[in-house]
Amino acid sequence: MGGGPRADTTGADPAAYATYVDARDSAVLVREDLIDHDADHPSWEVFPNSPRVDRSSVDTRKRWCAVPARGCAEVVGVPGHPAWDVDPATGQSTTTTKGNNAIAVQNWFSNDPFSVGTETATPRPDRRYDYPWTNQWQEQRCNPEVFTSPQANDIDAARANLFAMHNRMHDWTYHLGFTEETWNMQQDNLGRGGLGNDPEQGNAQAGGISGGPPAFAARNNANQITPPDGVAPTTNMYLWQPMAGSFYAPCVDGDFDMSVIAHEYGHAVTNRMIAGPSAGVSSPQGMSESWSDQLAMEYLFEHGYAAPGRRGFTIGEYTTQDPNAGIRNYNMSDSPLNYSSVDYDFVGLQVHASGEVWSATNTDIRAAMMRRWGSGTPAIQKACATGARDVTACPGNRRWIQLVFDSFLLMSVSQVSMVDARDAMLAADRIRFGGANQDLLWNAFAGRGLGETAASVGHTDADPTPGFTSPYAREGSLRFLPVGERGPVAGAQLFVGRYQARAVPVADTDAATPLTDRVDLVPGTYEFVVRAPGYGHTRIGPVKVKAGQNRTLAVSLRPNLASATAGAAVTGDGINLPQIADDDEATNWASLGAPVAGRQVTVDLAGDVQQVRRVQVSAMLRPAVAGDADAGTQSRYSAVRQFRVLACTATGPVTCADAADFRPVYTSRPDAFPAVAPRPRAPELIMRSFDIPRTKATHLRVEVLTNQCTGAPDYAGEQDDDPRAATDCATASPQAQNVRIAEFQAFTR
Known part of the structure; x- marks a missing residue:
């Protein structure tokens, strides 16, 4: 299901x-x-894609017919099969x-x-x-x-x-x-x-x-x-x-x-x-959801029903009114995901979110196939969709989807990982097209971390080994060199993409791990996240990696003055307070069961009086953790949306123990974490950087103004006329009483 x-x-x-x-x-x-009048032939009034997405009630249905007839937009059916409405037992x-x-x-x-x-x-x-x-x-x-x-x-x-x-x-x-x-x-x-x-x-x-x-x-x-x-x-x-x-x-x-x-x-x-035909596929890494998305997208495209541009890669635009991502986190044609972050979403290994890695990979393959084999005309696309042209005479997208179908039959067990699915597609190309596309397949897989060294310990592996190399490419080699004020930083991790929580690093400077400080990548443009104890998070990119390149990826790291590793101490409301200062988006602080406005965490900064110019905040959530003080499933709507920063300098009688000791120095935009309908999503909640006025302080306080439930306009007010339920999140949902922040980090610049 x-x-x-x-x-x-x-x-x-x-x-x-x-x-x-x-x-x-x-x-x-x-x-x-023998019948020559239209009344004896079936026709259907249908929405080829969906009604208009502007919520209007204009009837845009088309007429589909079993045989050519006046007023029919399209003839449907498979030759040699009964018409759609015929009972094969009676022929009527x-x-x-x-x-x-x-x-x-x-x-x-x-x-x-x-x-x-x-x-x-x-x-x-x-x-x-x-x-x-x-x-x-x-x-x-x-x-x-x-x-x-x-x-x-x-x-x-x-x-x-x-x-x-x-x-x-x-x-x-x-x-x-x-x-x-x-x-x-x-x-x-x-x-x-x-x-x-x-x-x-x-x-x-x-x-x-x-x-x-x-x-x-x-x-x-x-x-x-x-x-x-x-x-x-x-x-x-x-x-x-x-x-x-x-x-x-x-x-x-x-x-x-x-x-x-x-x-x-x-x-x-x-x-x-x-x-x-009896096993049923099991793919916790999400391919089953991804394949379904791909089939839906390709069906609409080949028949000429898809919306233009990126909307044609959106699943559920009509049911969500979101033209960009629909029922997913990302539009499959514009996704930063790769296999190192297959477990990126905050409910753990989740088939819909994890499957988006496979969707992004296949969208790359599809685009590469179209560059090689053309995109054809609408008439050619339709002829291929209806089987009127052999696949070897069809554009690249049809060749791609044929490989997808062929790969299904090459997976002999129902429990499959993305690496298994990759291998099946490579084999399908060798069988169907004599291996004519091995290079572009391998290069596309490698660009998404599914290259030749990628490995998965079974189909349930939430932390598979990513690999960014291809047998058909000259990779570039990057040496990861994180540098702090006192020289190279030990214990730093390098991640490909935008995610750190539950992602797998590709290089580090920790001698205790099997990783080295080098990573090889197929040519392309990459984003990176660097995490280091005491230094918080640093985003890098875009970085262009060239064929045969051998270079040092030097990263200047600034101390995170709000890091417990660096000596900061945390007090305040709620539970799991140390987790807001642990340099890790995989954990979070929470305040539960109380109005969220005014809930706060105070950080006694590392060192003496500090001058702070920038803060970083993450609203990332995490899966349930048995035995934790905040053990259960974490609601998307409990993530912080708007906050403010207050400062205090402990001197003389001022101890920074009372609210009156603090002065406001920064208030974020109301949409600091800008989630919209239909729900908050991981890309909107991960670490963000905020420049604040130059502030001298020994203590900083992050204070919640709203969470996603209480502060987002798309979740406010009565949105239907069903008298059995209210829709206003701030007054009708228990999430108005819960808020979470994953990280609060402070930097001199």
């Missing part, structure tokens, strides 16, 4: 879940050939949302993702499935009365759209190799291998009535349950709705977001094809 965000009340990460025609086909085709139309590849039903009254509804769309004897769409869930702002209204929350349009999208994914994946012989999903396998009796069962508006507030058991999610071949899979599309302190979605219906529908269908593909 997998997919988009699952609702919970903690704000933690969601947990997600050549043509042969047989006698039956011939009978259907002959019958259709079901006149509703049921056919050989899929069935779409209403399931308003069940929150059980394994249950399947029975009510298909209102029959259309003329086979014209053009049900009205009024955008009622959005127009009525999630008001539950929509279910008893005449429009019935557009349920017929939802079922018809979901049915058509599942059929379209069946057809597109069929041409890439997800066929009867590789355990696809069909009621009748038409004598072509595999087991039948397993069409995709789609629950539209799952839990629409039963799954809303106060428990939100069936909101803001989508999932796919894929049993072995011959047993029908089930997918659930849910309604989306804002939830206080958990997930701020617009009032939209997931049945109309093809990026989400296609993502879930992708889970069925990988669960059947990898070690298929």
Whole structure:
């Protein structure tokens, strides 16, 4: 099971879940050939991608038809297969949302993702499935009365759209190799291998009535349950709705977001094809979620439905109203992630976030393939998508996605790491294209830390060994040289990318570790983070590494005056106070169960009177730690948003023990950690640097003004008309009483 965000009340990460025609086909085709009027051919009114993302109710649906006809935007189906709405047992139309590849039903009254509804769309004897769409869930702002209204929350349009999208994914994946012989999903396998009796069962508006507030058991999610071949899979599309302190979605219906529908269908593909058909893939490093994102993106692109630019690489723009990252942390076409930070997100090894490393890697590969093999015209892209052109006559992106599908069949075990998936893609290229792309594959893998020395201790490894070298490149070699005021700094670590917490360093100056002070990297541009006890964090980059280069990466480190290692002492409110001064974003201070405004931590700076010009603050969270004073799951909404810095100089009777001894010297912007809807994300919470007025002090105090719950406009106010639940985070969520800061660091410059 997998997919988009699952609702919970903690704000933690969601947990997600050549043509042969047989006698039956011939009978259907002959019958259709004899009929010369459009009424006997099916058509569907659908959103090829989604409704408009500006929340308007303009109906932008297109008409898809089984045969060419006036007014049809596109002809759909696979030659030699029944039309989408035909029952293969009778050769007749079901006149509703049921056919050989899929069935779409209403399931308003069940929150059980394994249950399947029975009510298909209102029959259309003329086979014209053009049900009205009024955008009622959005127009009525999630008001539950929509279910008893005449429009019935557009349920017929939802079922018809979901049915058509599942059929379209069946057809597109069929041409890439997800066929009867590789355990696809069909009621009748038409004598072509595999087991039948397993069409995709789609629950539209799952839990629409039963799954809303106060428990939100069936909101803001989508999932796919894929049993072995011959047993029908089930997918659930849910309604989306804002939830206080958990997930701020617009009032939209997931049945109309093809990026989400296609993502879930992708889970069925990988669960059947990898070690298929009964094992189901297990990839805690996140490839299963990534593959689903990739399939959704590529389907939309090849058919010409993707939004322009980076929005075409966004999964869930419609369901989140976020054109940049959608339901992820990063847009897959603009991501800084690499294998050394596969565990970067603050809930630990998490399939959605960790999978973004694999998405970024494959986006690089796809771009390199398009540079080599071209991007083609829209007509060529469409011909490749529908199987009308052989892959060897297709642009680079089609060659790439074919390798992705081929790699599924080359993974013989269900428990796979990213290194396993890398090896399968390399093998797929050797088999399919004679190894024509080995160089660009290896170089792209190496650029994301999945090079020839990358290693993973099994599929659950949260700290795999990254490798940035390629057998097809002349790497550059960097010698890591951190230098402080008194010379080289021992115990410093170098990380590739933007993350330190839960990331794996690539070099260090600690003689007790197996690492050295050197790292080899394929040519490219890199960012680095340096962490050293007593020196806090230093960001470096961009750094351009050239082929054959041998250079010293000298890094000037300034003492962190607020570091416990350097001699600073911490007092104040809350728990885990020393962790705000330990030079480590993997730990944090917390104040729990009290209004957050005014909660503070005071640091007696290392040394005597110091002149401070800059502070660094991190709002990074961490996974649950059993036995810790702050043991449980940490909510995204508890991260600090706005703070101020106060200063005190201990002299004479002034001891800096009282609030009256401190003077304000700096107040951050209200969006110092600028999270927006649908939820706070790791990239918005990691270490940030703030210049402050030149300040002389022996003590600095960091004081919370707001956390993400109390200070972010996107989480404020009543955002729907559902009387059963409030949405204002500051008044309706317990996270208004919790705040966390990972690091407070102070520097002379």
